[in-house]
Amino acid sequence: MLSVRDGAKAVEFYKAAFGAAELFRLDSEDGAVVARLAVSEAEFWVADESPEHLNFSPESLGGGSVRMVMVVEDPDAAFARALAAGATAVSPVANQYGWRLGRIVDPFGHHWEIGKPVQEQRLHPYRRSRRWLRLQD
Numbered sequence: 001m002l003s004v005r006d007g008a009k010a011v012e013f014y015k016a017a018f019g020a021a022e023l024f025r026l027d028s029e030d031g032a033v034v035a036r037l038a039v040s041e042a043e044f045w046v047a048d049e050s051p052e053h054l055n056f057s058p059e060s061l062g063g064g065s066v067r068m069v070m071v072v073e074d075p076d077a078a079f080a081r082a083l084a085a086g087a088t089a090v091s092p093v094a095n096q097y098g099w100r101l102g103r104i105v106d107p108f109g110h111h112w113e114i115g116k117p118v119q120e121q122r123l124h125p126y127r128r129s130r131r132w133l134r135l136q137d
Helices: 008-020 075-085 126-134
Strands: 002-003 022-028 033-039 042-048 069-070 088-096 099-105 112-117
Touching: 002 008, 002 069, 002 088, 008 022, 008 033, 008 042, 008 075, 075 112, 088 112
Parallel strands: 002 042, 069 112
Antiparallel strands: 022 033, 033 042, 088 099, 099 112
């Protein structure tokens, strides 16, 4: 679950930036939000931070401790869409380590790497041998 300071604004940002669908949403009387979102088939939750439950947003902590990786068909377009919605570029989309990849930080302090593999990933020798054995059957 991503903790944020303004859940309602975060839900709208993720819809605009990533094309997220809102699958579930609970709004409390005090304005706090808990929502289940999906980008394609990847689901994630967003909620207003609740210090009383030890759930803090990156804004409260002075930074985050994780990065989300979003694999998309067109990293350049997805990156541009996130920037247009209000994200900030950390590193531009480029070919690196066998991936077409860029990194943004959203307005709530969460970091996202947006990309896709651009070359065939090498299989570990064990997995190669298992694959070869299956082909021999």
